[in-house]
Amino acid sequence: MRAPITVLALSALVTAARPVVAQQPTDPRAQLAALKVAPLHFNPPTPKRVTLSNGVAVYLLEDHSLPLVDVEIVSKVGVAHLPDSLWGVGWQADNLMRIGGTTRLPPDSVDKLIEFYALTATISTANETSTASFSGLSKYTDQLLDLGFDLLRNPRNDTSRVRLTAAQQQESWRRRNDTPGSVLGRAWSQVLMGDHPLGRTQVTPQEIAGFTPERFRWTQQRIFCPDNLILGVSGDFTEREMLARLERLFRGWGKCPAGLRPLPPVQFTHGPKLVLVEKDVNQSNIRMGHAGGIRVGNTPEYFAAQVADFLLGGGGGFNSRLLQRVRSDSGFAYSVFSVWNADTRREDQFFAGAQVRAEKTVAAVRLMRDLVGSMATEPVTAQDVKLAQDNEVNSFVFQFENAGQIVAQQLGYAVDGLPPNWFDLYLKGIQAVTPAQVTAVSKQYLHPDQMVILVVGKPSAFDKPLTEIGPVVRLPVDSIRR
Amino acid sequence: MRLLVGLTAALAIAAPLGAQQSTPGERLPVVKYVLPNGMTFLFLRREGAPTVAFVTHFRAGGVDEWTGISGTAHLFEHMLFKGTRTIGTKNYPAELAIFPRIDAVADSLTAEFRKGDEADTSALARLRGRLRQLEDSARQYDVSNELDRILTENGAQSLNASTSNDVTNYFFALPANRAKLWFILDSDRIRNPVLREFYSERDVVMEERRLRVETSPGGLLREEFLAAAYRAHPYGRPVVGVASEIQTVSRTAAQEYFRRFYGPNNAVVAIVGDINVDTMKAWATQYFADIPAGEPHRPVVTQEPPQHGERRIDVEYDANPQVLIGYHVPEARHPDAPALAVLSQILTGGRTSRLYQRLVIKERAATNVFSGSGPGALYPRLFTFTVVPIAPHTTAELEGEIYEEIDRVQREPPSGEELQRVRNQIEASAVQRLENNFGLAFQLSNSEALWYDWRQTFRDQTGLLAVTAADVQRVARAYFDKSNRTVATLVRPAKPATGGTN
Numbered sequence: 001m002r003a004p005i006t007v008l009a010l011s012a013l014v015t016a017a018r019p020v021v022a023q024q025p026t027d028p029r030a031q032l033a034a035l036k037v038a039p040l041h042f043n044p045p046t047p048k049r050v051t052l053s054n055g056v057a058v059y060l061l062e063d064h065s066l067p068l069v070d071v072e073i074v075s076k077v078g079v080a081h082l083p084d085s086l087w088g089v090g091w092q093a094d095n096l097m098r099i100g101g102t103t104r105l106p107p108d109s110v111d112k113l114i115e116f117y118a119l120t121a122t123i124s125t126a127n128e129t130s131t132a133s134f135s136g137l138s139k140y141t142d143q144l145l146d147l148g149f150d151l152l153r154n155p156r157n158d159t160s161r162v163r164l165t166a167a168q169q170q171e172s173w174r175r176r177n178d179t180p181g182s183v184l185g186r187a188w189s190q191v192l193m194g195d196h197p198l199g200r201t202q203v204t205p206q207e208i209a210g211f212t213p214e215r216f217r218w219t220q221q222r223i224f225c226p227d228n229l230i231l232g233v234s235g236d237f238t239e240r241e242m243l244a245r246l247e248r249l250f251r252g253w254g255k256c257p258a259g260l261r262p263l264p265p266v267q268f269t270h271g272p273k274l275v276l277v278e279k280d281v282n283q284s285n286i287r288m289g290h291a292g293g294i295r296v297g298n299t300p301e302y303f304a305a306q307v308a309d310f311l312l313g314g315g316g317g318f319n320s321r322l323l324q325r326v327r328s329d330s331g332f333a334y335s336v337f338s339v340w341n342a343d344t345r346r347e348d349q350f351f352a353g354a355q356v357r358a359e360k361t362v363a364a365v366r367l368m369r370d371l372v373g374s375m376a377t378e379p380v381t382a383q384d385v386k387l388a389q390d391n392e393v394n395s396f397v398f399q400f401e402n403a404g405q406i407v408a409q410q411l412g413y414a415v416d417g418l419p420p421n422w423f424d425l426y427l428k429g430i431q432a433v434t435p436a437q438v439t440a441v442s443k444q445y446l447h448p449d450q451m452v453i454l455v456v457g458k459p460s461a462f463d464k465p466l467t468e469i470g471p472v473v474r475l476p477v478d479s480i481r482r
Numbered sequence: 483m484r485l486l487v488g489l490t491a492a493l494a495i496a497a498p499l500g501a502q503q504s505t506p507g508e509r510l511p512v513v514k515y516v517l518p519n520g521m522t523f524l525f526l527r528r529e530g531a532p533t534v535a536f537v538t539h540f541r542a543g544g545v546d547e548w549t550g551i552s553g554t555a556h557l558f559e560h561m562l563f564k565g566t567r568t569i570g571t572k573n574y575p576a577e578l579a580i581f582p583r584i585d586a587v588a589d590s591l592t593a594e595f596r597k598g599d600e601a602d603t604s605a606l607a608r609l610r611g612r613l614r615q616l617e618d619s620a621r622q623y624d625v626s627n628e629l630d631r632i633l634t635e636n637g638a639q640s641l642n643a644s645t646s647n648d649v650t651n652y653f654f655a656l657p658a659n660r661a662k663l664w665f666i667l668d669s670d671r672i673r674n675p676v677l678r679e680f681y682s683e684r685d686v687v688m689e690e691r692r693l694r695v696e697t698s699p700g701g702l703l704r705e706e707f708l709a710a711a712y713r714a715h716p717y718g719r720p721v722v723g724v725a726s727e728i729q730t731v732s733r734t735a736a737q738e739y740f741r742r743f744y745g746p747n748n749a750v751v752a753i754v755g756d757i758n759v760d761t762m763k764a765w766a767t768q769y770f771a772d773i774p775a776g777e778p779h780r781p782v783v784t785q786e787p788p789q790h791g792e793r794r795i796d797v798e799y800d801a802n803p804q805v806l807i808g809y810h811v812p813e814a815r816h817p818d819a820p821a822l823a824v825l826s827q828i829l830t831g832g833r834t835s836r837l838y839q840r841l842v843i844k845e846r847a848a849t850n851v852f853s854g855s856g857p858g859a860l861y862p863r864l865f866t867f868t869v870v871p872i873a874p875h876t877t878a879e880l881e882g883e884i885y886e887e888i889d890r891v892q893r894e895p896p897s898g899e900e901l902q903r904v905r906n907q908i909e910a911s912a913v914q915r916l917e918n919n920f921g922l923a924f925q926l927s928n929s930e931a932l933w934y935d936w937r938q939t940f941r942d943q944t945g946l947l948a949v950t951a952a953d954v955q956r957v958a959r960a961y962f963d964k965s966n967r968t969v970a971t972l973v974r975p976a977k978p979a980t981g982g983t984n
Binding site for chain 1: 626635641692696832872911
């Protein structure tokens with residue numbers, strides 16, 4: 001991409017390029033201390049926001065460095081907004097849009113076009129938002145957009161492909177307990193969120209029985225319709241032509257039909273609750289957590305929670321408490337992490353997870369629970385907070401590496417209701433966090449004694465009975481409802 | 483039907499890269515810079531955001547391990563994040579003084595462990611406890627994960643590494659104004675690595691094995707399949723290692739692996755992004771030129787003997803069935819490799835491919851079907867089909883249908899349209915693969931490490947474009963023979979597992 005970039009002071013290093021002579025480098029620590037980092041002046045390009053005549057917002061960023069074009073279409077609604085009886089249909093509506101043909105083209109013709117022109121067409125209906133992305137060589141932009149809009153506007157949901165999807169989903173249901181990870185994820189949602197749509201990832205046989213072309217059509221018309229859409233275009237195109245093309249493609253596409261619901265309120269289970277799902281494996285899957293409490297917003301609390309998560313087991317990587325203690329010091333696990341999710345619309349969940357050798361299961365559960373608690377009781381240091389802040393500040397250029405990424409960022413902000421300059425606000429917010437705020441937010445929102453703790457594993461191989469941690473609820477694998 | 487008209491027109495006119503033309507990748511202004519000790523640098527300055535990607539490949543992989551130390555290439559990869567004589571330590575001499583005591587306990591533990599069923603479990607527990615205690619006592623001198631901390635605070639991205647059968651790579655990206663950090667840190671870690679926290683990391687790797695193989699039906703099936711297909715060549719050994727060897731490999735063995743394979747002459751570094759090439763050259767010399775060359779890389783001498791008859795194995799695991807079908811084919815540089823790659827696309831590349839059309843779309847008998855060559859590139863490998871049935875269809879049924887489609891391609895060559903589709907896809911990927919710094923750095927460094935030529939990866943695309951229908955038919959006839967085949971099927975054990983360790 002061609003971005004307006006100025007890298008000042010680096011030129012000083014260039015002119016100082018040393019003669020090509022081998023010399024014994026000094027102590028690396030001394031070199032690190034002596035390292036002079038020139039300021040990085042970088043003004044990433046800003047996508048242009050245009051509103052089409054039907055009110056749809058489009059973010060455009062031209063980049064002619066490669067003959068590629070990328071169109072992202074985001075819908076502000078998703079499967080969780082459908083009536084409950086259509087959740088399973090909505091979950092697979094994306095697949096049918098891609099493979100089910102259009103009213104003009106049978107499924108095989110769509111497949112042939114996409115693969116012949118080496119186009120990429122990906123449609124995804126998720127719980128709260130949905131996306132479609134179309135990309136390919138820019139010489140095929142017409143084919144790409146004609147086909148992409150045809151898929152979105154006129155899905156055929158050909159019976160043969162509805163049957164195929166039903167068969168594949170039935171097989172996915174059959175295989176749902178084959179890996180410990182699948183068991184863990186599904187059991188976790190059920191225990192923490194009941195059957196709330198935000199926790200669902202698996203279609204049930206009863207839902208599969210309801211797959212019909214008409215029902216797919218009903219959901220598709222309501223998820224992908226102009227009132228809900230925001231577009232992003234990046235790559236090798238010219239703005240004027242692209243806008244004219246988009247106007248034409250939207251022509252005659254009417255209002256969104258009624259029938260969606262607001263997201264049902266989420267009720268997270270209150271702990272303490274200790275749940276065991278038995279599976280005959282030599283490595284236990286562990287997850288523990290509760291409601292996250294935090295919303296995304298320009299608040300000190302949100303930024304402090306971000307830093308707390310970084311230092312507990314998120315972006316801090318090996319220098320987070322969980323990785324340092326559970327992996328590096330103890331050798332209990334290869335994978336261990338924390339996730340403190342937040343959203344602009346509502347609270348989300350907090351959890352820590354790991355895959356641990358069976359014979360260290362109870363020791364690891366205790367250690368992980370203690371580490372969650374340590375965020376409130378063993379204050380993070382100023383150096384720790386600085387690590388998180390330096391990481392965010394110094395890595396900011398990676399958020400703007402190419403035109404597609406820059407456009408996607410703006411689409412994301414628009415869908416989440418965040419201002420276009422959210423990234424700047426975010427960086428400033430992170431930089432203002434103090435160690436005391438991290439401790440305070442942890443004290444307020446992380447409750448190691450009130451967590452739901454879920455273990456998938458083989459209890460006879462554990463180091464100690466799980467009951468040493470507390471009363472155990474057994475969840476048979478077959479009673480995981482979806 | 484405007485779209486269909488478009489398709490027909492394209493069929494007639496689409497003439498992408500001709501076989502004689504060079505691909506856009508080959509024309510990249512890559513600067514190759516080789517130090518006197520043999521260390522190879524590839525520099526590519528690209529317009530764009532001020533970021534730089536660093537990817538280093540060492541000609542050292544799973545195939546270079548010797549008997550008894552399987553998994554060491556990968557374990558050593560983990561160890562290169564543990565620091566050096568200065569990074570990661572508060573007192574290196576004090577640490578070093580404890581190492582022999584730790585190693586002695588580890589050796590006793592290994593000796594006891596190797597008694598197998600005769601091992602004294604209380605002795606094992608005592609020795610494990612002692613090992614843990616001693617390694618913990620060494621930690622007082624450590625600054626654990628300091629390398630990671632330095633890079634994290636400097637905004638490094640994608641810090642990681644991976645080990646394959648043929649090579650091992652290490653990578654991260656930095657903001658352009660911090661590029662010098664890579665030279666300081668990576669010259670230090672290949673010059674002075676210290677294998678601290680060795681035995682706890684060995685445990686971590688064992689958990690990685692459990693995650694990827696022992697609790698993963700697909701991972702376990704693949705491991706057993708490779709072991710059945712290879713009798714002699716190390717491609718049959720798991721890169722992550724055999725459990726008993728991961729659990730007993732010594733620090734000394736890992737050091738020996740490093741000494742043999744991590745000489746600068748076995749390293750290829752690609753640096754791609756917002757760089758000044760002259761500065762990079764100067765730093766490369768300043769930081770790496772005085773590292774003495776190591777032993778040259780010696781290719782594996784073992785040749786897999788010809789297979790005499792089909793090999794079939796069942797792999798028992800409490801999960802639904804799937805099957806792998808593999809045929810021995812030559813290494814990636816062999817003249818038949820391009821035709822085999824095109825054949826793979828024709829059979830399973832996308833929804834319009836022959837096998838996907840038949841097994842998934844028409845019959846709804848499989849959730850998906852894949853094919854591809856592996857597990858490595860340097861040595862003769864396997865062309866493998868993976869297929870997952872939809873019940874009540876069986877793996878046996880799907881196997882039979884795959885063989886019918888192989889017969890068909892042996893009898894009749896692919897159509898012009900099928901070949902044109904593959905060529906168009908190659909043309910698009912020739913552009914798409916140039917999209918980002920990291921992807922480019924990987925391709926350049928990998929190609930130079932494997933083939934001593936960074937352009938080879940791009941030339942391979944030209945090779946694909948030259949493949950004819952007759953070539954495809956010829957290679958299908960040459961290699962897809964029953965006696966050259968290994969089939970591994972995942973089946974449920976007769977009785978549900980009650981004790982075992984899966």
